[in-house]
Amino acid sequence: MSFAKSDTLRVPGASLYYETHCDDAHLLLKELSTEPAYVFGSSGGGRYWA
Numbered sequence: 001m002s003f004a005k006s007d008t009l010r011v012p013g014a015s016l017y018y019e020t021h022c023d024d025a026h027l028l029l030k031e032l033s034t035e036p037a038y039v040f041g042s043s044g045g046g047r048y049w050a
Contacts, residue, residue: 029037 025039
């Protein structure tokens, strides 16, 4: 079973977009429960292009 809307995680070099991740998470959570979900995100860094 797959809840991903796209193949971006399976295609090398494909661009990833926040909207795609949000849509995928929404579809998964909708299938798991009708209760509200509390989601926390954190980042310890990333790439900086100057």
